[in-house]
Amino acid sequence: MLSRRFFLGAGLAAGAATAAVSYSPRSFAGLYGPDLGVAKLNANENPYGPSPKALKAMAEASARGAYYVDESIDRLIAMLTERYSLGSEYITLSAGSSGALADLARAKATQGKILGPDLFWDTTTRLALRQGGELVRTPKTPDLGVDLDALYEAITPDVALVQICNPNNPTGMLLDAEELKAFCVKASKKCTVLIDEAYNEITDDPQANTVAGLIDEGYDVVVARTFSKVYGLAGMRVGYLLAQPETTEQIQRYSLGNYMLNQAGVAAAIASFDDWEFVAYSREKIHESRRMIMDAANSLELTVAPSETSFVFVDLGDVNAEAFREEMERRQVLIRGIYQDYTTWSRVSAGRIEDVQRYVAALPEALEAARKRGITIG
Ligand SMILES: Cc1ncc(COP(=O)(O)O)c(C=O)c1O
Known part of the structure; x- marks a missing residue:
């Protein structure tokens, strides 16, 4: 406006x-x-x-009648478990990644402060703030980057979650993959670490730039992914979080789960996921x-x-x-x-x-x- x-x-x-x-x-x-x-x-x-495959799947799913999601969810979760080599207890599907990000923010805000850089995509974090949560921000580096050292220093015992978008929104900047992994390893010993990877597939090397592998290694890391960006499904509202089972359980306590997903969106996500x-x-x-x-x-x-x-x-x-x-x-x-x-x-x-x-x-x-x-x- x-x-x-x-x-x-x-x-x-x-x-x-x-x-x-x-x-x-x-x-x-x-x-x-x-x-x-x-x-x-x-x-x-x-x-x-x-994609053309997603359009076809959405039309087919809708033509069957607007049934609540059920088997389609199982199919999408099975695809995710295979892609990430994680069990379904590590996965939360939601209406866009925003759905589960908001649930995570609300869950963590009841446990302590949320920590983040001075500028990041904080829409879901701000929801938790409206409900009494607290966000602490660290200053940027001189070149507008996320200052990982400053974030690590700021993890006091009352911090429950540290949140980073990689690449960041609105700067578009990507952190060094190895530096971010090292940060996740040490920071996750102090609190849950959320890396929002909404734009991962658009980066120079998506595989190198994800920290999803750390979850299987047992670190308290959460990775957020979405079908809204590279797959072009923003209005279809499908995204997901990967997290330790204990964290997944905390997230899902704040969620209506599958009720928040729509059949056409899930159909489109299934059809798009492996469409290289x-x-x-x-x-x-x-x-x-x-x-x-x-x-x-x-x-x-x-x-x-x-x-x-x-x-x-x-x-x-x-x-x-x-x-x-x-x-x-x-x-x-x-x-x-x-x-x-x-x-x-x-x-x-x-x-x-x-x-x-x-x-x-x-x-x-x-x-x-x-x-x-x-x-x-x-
Ligand atoms: C960094 C980041 N994370 C998450 C989202 C939320 O996307 P969605 O809820 O459509 O998955 C956005 C949207 O612009 C974003 O930029």
């Missing part, structure tokens, strides 16, 4: 503020996705999915549009964080990221505004190539328009 306070604070005429309101994202949203002509690059969705051809295609498209964003930003001498994800975090220099978001929105390109005190950093998703082309084409003009407004927040 546009911030009226923002416009008025900018000293713009009331007429301009009124005109701009008509560009609120809702006003050009189609029923099931963005309307024609709108480049939706604000939520890290993957427009290259669902589609995964490769999806990765390729994401990498291509990510390169386009980076090239465009670099050509304007803007700094970008090194992304291993389906989005790019761009430093707009002297331009306020919220003013820029609004200028992009006027041009029907939807991106994200300010995160916390990162007032000049702007996140854009590596979506459909033609949508990214619109972002690239609008970039110089939107940047200049936002710069002219000369607004600083925070």
Whole structure:
């Protein structure tokens, strides 16, 4: 939504503020996705999915009638147990990974504090905070990275969970695989360690960049995965956590379990999971549009964080990221505004190539328009 306070604070005429309101994202949203002509690059969705196999499976599952999930869940869990060499007592399926991440956050918040870096995808953590939980954040490294040493130092006896997104959202940055594994090994002796790997399949080397193997070795590590990103199934809401059986039991105490899953989504997940051809295609498209964003930003001498994800975090220099978001929105390109005190950093998703082309084409003009407004927040 546009911030009226923002416009008025900018000293713009009331007429301009009124005109701009008509560009609120809702006003050009189609029923099931963005309307024609709108480049939706604000939520890290993957427009290259669902795969043809997933579409077929969803249609078949729905045509049978909208039965509650049952055997399909068993099938998906069997596929997960095989992939990760873990028993079903290590696995929690949920509506998106958010479902089980929220359950984990609520469970752990009753046991102690949650610890995380200064900026990460904290939507589910904040749910636990609204219910009385406490989050402690450690400062970033000078290059916007996650400071593993600072996190380890901050694990006091009252910390129940340390949470890291790898790669991180919204920076897109990936931690060194060996350093993260070493951190997980030692930190998990003090508290549960959650590594949210939502974008793992998009990284340079997904196998090297996962810490899932530590779970089988007995470490108190939780790995979150989702079908929302590389598989392009965000709206179908399927994700899962891998964790020690004791932690799994704690998570599931806060969950309605299979009741939260939908048949078409589970069908799509089953059909997509081993579809390596589609995964490769999806990765390729994401990498291509990510390169386009980076090239465009670099050509304007803007700094970008090194992304291993389906989005790019761009430093707009002297331009306020919220003013820029609004200028992009006027041009029907939807991106994200300010995160916390990162007032000049702007996140854009590596979506459909033609949508990214619109972002690239609008970039110089939107940047200049936002710069002219000369607004600083925070
Ligand atoms: C790091 C991270 N984790 C988890 C999620 C939640 O995704 P979902 O609930 O669709 O699996 C997101 C969504 O953007 C994310 O960026």
